[in-house]
Amino acid sequence: MGDMVGTPTVIVDADVLDRNIAAMAAAMAAKGVDLRPHAKTHKIVEIAHKQIKAGAVGLSVATIGEAEVFADAGIDDLFIAYPLWLTRSSAARLAALAERVDVSFGIDSAAAAVTAARLLGDAVSRVEVVIEVDSGHHRTGVLIDDVVDVANAAADAGLRVSGVFTFPGHSYGPDAQVPAATQEATTLRDAADLLTEAGFRVDVRSGGSTPSALLSDADVLTEARPGVYVFGDAQQWELGRIEPDDIALTVLATVVSRHDGPANRRIVLDSGSKVLGSDRPGWTTGFARLRDHPDARVTALSEHHATVEFPKRAALPALGSRIRVVPNHVCPVLNLVDDVAVARGGLVVGRWTVAARGRNS
Amino acid sequence: MGDMVGTPTVIVDADVLDRNIAAMAAAMAAKGVDLRPHAKTHKIVEIAHKQIKAGAVGLSVATIGEAEVFADAGIDDLFIAYPLWLTRSSAARLAALAERVDVSFGIDSAAAAVTAARLLGDAVSRVEVVIEVDSGHHRTGVLIDDVVDVANAAADAGLRVSGVFTFPGHSYGPDAQVPAATQEATTLRDAADLLTEAGFRVDVRSGGSTPSALLSDADVLTEARPGVYVFGDAQQWELGRIEPDDIALTVLATVVSRHDGPANRRIVLDSGSKVLGSDRPGWTTGFARLRDHPDARVTALSEHHATVEFPKRAALPALGSRIRVVPNHVCPVLNLVDDVAVARGGLVVGRWTVAARGRNS
Numbered sequence: 001m002g003d004m005v006g007t008p009t010v011i012v013d014a015d016v017l018d019r020n021i022a023a024m025a026a027a028m029a030a031k032g033v034d035l036r037p038h039a040k041t042h043k044i045v046e047i048a049h050k051q052i053k054a055g056a057v058g059l060s061v062a063t064i065g066e067a068e069v070f071a072d073a074g075i076d077d078l079f080i081a082y083p084l085w086l087t088r089s090s091a092a093r094l095a096a097l098a099e100r101v102d103v104s105f106g107i108d109s110a111a112a113a114v115t116a117a118r119l120l121g122d123a124v125s126r127v128e129v130v131i132e133v134d135s136g137h138h139r140t141g142v143l144i145d146d147v148v149d150v151a152n153a154a155a156d157a158g159l160r161v162s163g164v165f166t167f168p169g170h171s172y173g174p175d176a177q178v179p180a181a182t183q184e185a186t187t188l189r190d191a192a193d194l195l196t197e198a199g200f201r202v203d204v205r206s207g208g209s210t211p212s213a214l215l216s217d218a219d220v221l222t223e224a225r226p227g228v229y230v231f232g233d234a235q236q237w238e239l240g241r242i243e244p245d246d247i248a249l250t251v252l253a254t255v256v257s258r259h260d261g262p263a264n265r266r267i268v269l270d271s272g273s274k275v276l277g278s279d280r281p282g283w284t285t286g287f288a289r290l291r292d293h294p295d296a297r298v299t300a301l302s303e304h305h306a307t308v309e310f311p312k313r314a315a316l317p318a319l320g321s322r323i324r325v326v327p328n329h330v331c332p333v334l335n336l337v338d339d340v341a342v343a344r345g346g347l348v349v350g351r352w353t354v355a356a357r358g359r360n361s
Numbered sequence: 362m363g364d365m366v367g368t369p370t371v372i373v374d375a376d377v378l379d380r381n382i383a384a385m386a387a388a389m390a391a392k393g394v395d396l397r398p399h400a401k402t403h404k405i406v407e408i409a410h411k412q413i414k415a416g417a418v419g420l421s422v423a424t425i426g427e428a429e430v431f432a433d434a435g436i437d438d439l440f441i442a443y444p445l446w447l448t449r450s451s452a453a454r455l456a457a458l459a460e461r462v463d464v465s466f467g468i469d470s471a472a473a474a475v476t477a478a479r480l481l482g483d484a485v486s487r488v489e490v491v492i493e494v495d496s497g498h499h500r501t502g503v504l505i506d507d508v509v510d511v512a513n514a515a516a517d518a519g520l521r522v523s524g525v526f527t528f529p530g531h532s533y534g535p536d537a538q539v540p541a542a543t544q545e546a547t548t549l550r551d552a553a554d555l556l557t558e559a560g561f562r563v564d565v566r567s568g569g570s571t572p573s574a575l576l577s578d579a580d581v582l583t584e585a586r587p588g589v590y591v592f593g594d595a596q597q598w599e600l601g602r603i604e605p606d607d608i609a610l611t612v613l614a615t616v617v618s619r620h621d622g623p624a625n626r627r628i629v630l631d632s633g634s635k636v637l638g639s640d641r642p643g644w645t646t647g648f649a650r651l652r653d654h655p656d657a658r659v660t661a662l663s664e665h666h667a668t669v670e671f672p673k674r675a676a677l678p679a680l681g682s683r684i685r686v687v688p689n690h691v692c693p694v695l696n697l698v699d700d701v702a703v704a705r706g707g708l709v710v711g712r713w714t715v716a717a718r719g720r721n722s
Contacts, residue, residue: 083629084617112617115681278640304443320446336719360369
């Protein structure tokens, strides 16, 4: 596909994508856990339809804007897995959305619940809320001790509470998946038990990140919300969750600069942070990986430049040659480009629009 | 401007912007160094026109796509400050561009020069090339020893060589500005001297980042290419180059989650990396800063969440309150949003389209 597209270009290998979608769907079906993939990863309508066709019960999204895009595309069950703080205008959008699709959203404070109920007015009966609990990631989510108070506040305000959710984001780290999946299950079970004791009917116990989804405790979780699994990325590769052959999204880049001196040995690619994003957790080995050069490391990244170093004896790729780069974290990549090239059997066969790109609120 | 816009929203304070544009223009005029601002920072036509009106001789851009946008807007002198590796299609675009505006671009290898000349064909006479030299940042750019070889290759291939440029990116670091500006001047002077000795007429000696622009050696540099100065960002703040009052771009964010336990004390804002980007050099104190809470630190950042910690005794902002966030690095922010809100005197007075957003090639 070398010369048919400019660089940098995001390329989705649709054969690998289809395989990843089928594999996660089969694994969750075998467990008996519903799959509600997080669509913030891809933001692409064509991929959402593939996920639903493979058996997903609906989608998770992060914003009302993302929900609107997927509702427009005919997806009729959407969970905004985020503790929304509504305003008059966002409440009006949410109410309009709830007229045409099933919508639920996250709550992690009594104040947010009261505000939401007040602004939603009559639409309050058309939405459900899910209480977010903190299972150890310490981002959003209430501590277990507060879950009943927040659920009571929501119910008193007129909102229907359907259950609890958590994001075990601390599963992103070497050897962190098993403990994070255990904490996730314990937290969801304890939170659900407390709500049940307090008189709530708990239909939803939702968890799951890509690193932890396959470890989800099927005795506790009713659904899992992995996102990255459709594409894979260098983080998943370095965590040992996937092999390079399972990576469905790469960035095609050109070697624009090459330096082969003894103290000064590197190439520079045109795939800067403008297309790779610049996520770099401390445990990763660089800012991205090269699919076909596993020993190379992206040692620096600026907006238009990715600096790559190679082992001492390895030959440096030629100037002008094209390289497949694997982003560290794939989600931000889709928020940077308006469309992606779609490849099958090594040939570009079309383009998909990133329909929910930039739908940040 | 609180309730009039959703969050997260990028807000440009036009009064501060105008002041920053005027100050840099005056400083460069006083030095006698031409100002050719880097437009990759803002990607906004309205801001480009302000820069030209204030005396800029033209713009620097990073891609042919950015050059096309600003040429369409009537800017007629564009330097693509990047070592382009041309293909048939990008060469055709560059040739078309050169028919309507003055265009120059970077070269840092003989191979790129030969390829460019071959693909440009007759258009070779309508462009100029500037040799990129490495002044210590070790990204793109040839070492001083190679500058004459590359210039000769370009000239032999039929390209007009107008001079040399460098990017002192290593000026981004505590106490790094003075040494980087010195290396920049030394490298440009030595490279220009070598080219002059080799028979070239050197019209361009171009350097300058925002941290180093005011330190530019006017005896050497003919022009400077700062970009970030129009807005400022948390990096410039932490480097001591600007005061918080000089920051023209902030992200308005909402406190969506608040936790005030003794061991668990934080707020979470909806301004994740989807709008702030995730650049975080090691010397910065966090992933972003809060303009009105200088003691707070953004300790974690994910796509939709910015986790903020406050000093022990400081009160935490209320749930639902709105906070002005200063991105670490402002350039990636403009590549994430389709438009920005423009404020004057604290009121939103309009919106500007980020016309060159996503013009990655």
